[in-house]
Amino acid sequence: MQLSTKHLLGIKDLTKEDISIILSTATQFKEVLQRPVKKVPSLRDITIVNLFYESSTRTRISFELAEKRLGADTINFTASGSSVSKGESLLDTVNNILSMKVDMVVMRHSASGAPHFLAKHIPAAIINAGDGINEHPTQALLDAFSINEKLGSLEGKKIVLVGDIMHSRVALSNIYLLKKMGAEVMVAGPPTLIPKYISEALNIKVEYDLKKALEWCDVANVLRIQLERQNQVLFSSLREYNIAYGVTKKLLDGLKKEIVIMHPGPINRGVEIDSDVADSKQSIILQQVENGVAVRMAVLYLLSGNKN
């Protein structure tokens, strides 16, 4: 049994069947993580390099944990303080690492398409941990797993992604995945942060009024407002953003039904989401993090069959 693809470059390349296989395998790995010995030896003959050109704590730790729980040997590479600062090209860096017999590469890079470039040039299996503003497939998979866990299924469920859609690879991967699995998708935020033709291009709903969006949905996945962008004239100030588009307890309590709150992290408390919402019992933010390890274990396990 194989996935239809050798790499995990994006949700775009996955079939609905692939996604179902990954999610059900993740269920079994979640059970492994409850055992006294939280490891299985399935990948003990595999060496994985975590190639992180962009800084990340959460994703990198999650992948590293997943790899170790499968018994694999892991190498961590961060761009700063390495040969990259000496001007070594991406291909050279990776070929050097591959000469040391590495089987799989988990990669995060600020350039969209970097993992695709690598996949064309090296024989190892590549897993995209986030490329520019393109995709972040494992985040979408763990988000879907979490929704499934909380609500029982994805089909027909109404999910709204709130915030900076324009610059979000998490949003894009989520949209692709949710559409493939038959969910209804809406994006909500200020018009300056939502790409102009996204509604027609991806066949999703667009809503500029947060309250209407939350009334419509079953699940709200709140995206981080990148603080760097407040200087780019995309919204007036963080406080004004919070007033117009922040998810507050008052807003939630005023809705007709209890919705599920998600956030990929890290949270800017008081900006896109208020503390009492993030810490409420409607929030599954910490479960998302827990599920992340199980989902990444599933992805690594399912792609490990193509050893050189």
Added chain:
Amino acid sequence: MENHLNLNDVVFIGLQPRGVYVSDRIVENIKKMYPNEKVNYGVLDITFYRDDVRNEIRMANKTTIDFSIEGKEVILIDDVLYTGRTIRAALDALIDFGRPKKVELCVLVDRRFNRELPIQPDYSGKSIDAIISQMVKIQKDTETVVLY
């Protein structure tokens, strides 16, 4: 049942996927024989412990072991004992759950001459001498064992 005096110290574990059909029946019968006692019953999937994992990536089934096996007498239950590799994987998996006092093996069918590891059953339903090219099939509804 003669070997195990205290049901409290015994744990029955069925191996996924097909051993569970056998273990379900066995545990059902034991519960009927001892209606007032608690029977410790779990199911174990060994997909992640297989020694041929690189040859073929397989889907795993559920594992449910809701109790501790520390210090208990474990009875592993499977349908057919063939090369013994499944049981080897099951022993590795089991040790990760704790240190049992003892592990015994109960199988419905023992294909005696095809073993690739030094593993033998403690309890078996039927011994069959089959050559490698023959398949052993257990039909659940008619409860027959067929060699073809």
